[in-house]
Amino acid sequence: MTSPFSVLLPVYRGDRPDYLRRAFRSVVDDQELRPAEVVVVRDGPVGAELAEALAELTSQSVVPVVRVDLEENVGLALALEAGLAACSHEIVARQDADDISRPRRFAVQVPLVVGGLDVVGSAIEEFGSDLDGETPGLVRVPPLSAREIAETSRFASPFNHPTVVYRRSVVAAVGGYEDLPLMEDYWLFARLVAHGARMANVPEPLVRYRVGAGAYARRGGSTLLRSELELQRRLRREGFTTLGQAARNVAVRGGYRLVPETLRRSLYQTWIRLRRSG
Template sequence: MPEQLSLLLPVWAGDRPDFLSDAFRSSVHEQTRQPDQVVIVRDGPVPPALAARIAELAAASPVPVEVVELEKNVGLGPALDAGLAACKYDVVARMDADDISLPHRFAVQMPIIESGVDIVGSGLLEFGTHPDDVIGTRTPPTDPDDIRARARFADPFNHPTVVYRRAVVKAVGGYTDFALMEDYLLWVKMIVAGARVANVAEPLVKYRVGAGAYARRGGRAQLRAELAIQRRFRAFRFTTRAQFVRNVLVRGGYRLVPESVRRFAYRRIIATYRA
């Protein structure tokens, strides 16, 4: 039976109004199967131009839009948890404010959810200066066993592509405030709880790779987050001692190498490793 869909889209002060417009229109107006509600979470104060664009998009939307306005910037995880509370429907799709959904995205993903799956992601196309400037592809594992195995080493879902059941997300505690890796932690909590998982290899989202994308994947803050999440996985008994040591050495080391090496390592090791 067809189900209704809420689209969850966080916005913060660093987002550009024109990018937000592209993200919104591609995920609402241009979808062959439109969402039934949009929840925009304004994560703290935003510049006047961005606030005006949010209001314009909400006013011109073909589906109802609820804007959740947080008084201060709380970070992605807590902002998404606030947005989930405002979603009317159990099925929720994620979207970022600078990416682009392909027109058939929800027409592909919703039947999979309706078949009994709790979370489904997809492949994505990375682009540079404009949407046609495709510079890479991320193809996730599609077999449920492969998704669970992949999760023991790296994130098995492309976060901006996922559609999931809100009830399952809330049952494991939501995103919480786990900066830099809140989505990865959430997927593992869902897997440990027995969630039914799926991915579509086909790219259904175009992901904007801005300047400094690989630089942001390194540094001491990322290393601290990496060590913290690996300890959490071990506490869940999701990883073995050997997998914990491997992950700390490989993924922790990845955070400390120069950006040029990190770019190469991501493509050759992190993005393709099969646990």
């Protein structure tokens, strides 16, 4: 026996209906351990096809679906906060609208949270834009132990956000998701590390992570650079990083946002492979 848990799934107008159907069914129909509910947050208006897919999934789901329909697009952080407020259970699993959870995911992660951990993530396997995503892809293994997570968090996010399962009360205790475009997850995880949350990652890739044509473009540009600089300012203000670490992060992470997309892709994949071999 294990505790009931919620799945938190945000959706916005840029999501594809076919990807959403596959993502939703991967956390409901395919799971060895099914959730007690799925909380779907519609972040602002969506097109007719996506609205139809949401209605279909809500009506046909074998587990209860709680809809949180926001009238305006508020961004991921505030959408997730609205969704967390609607979750009925202490344990919450994140799911993105275009990724695919492996059937073993919740059967592996939820018992670890029930057993005492506050946050449990996993490795991911990247795949392209094909719907089923069965072609083997690049596996990204995050830091596994609490010590490795704490060390990594001074330079990079220690979790793959779409893989995490956590205790809602612990997330709330550090202030929840705060608005910081494209960096809200890293900022949350850093505060959780500072708070002393009990954390671990599973080396098994329990989520297939969809990497579209614009994935590397989104990792750069002026908007992300501004968020990067604000993140580093907050980390330093809170004493989470030293002055030297902050300077390194601005130079390396900030510089990465400014290089051409082709070079950014190469640097990113090289860094992942170095982490795996190290």
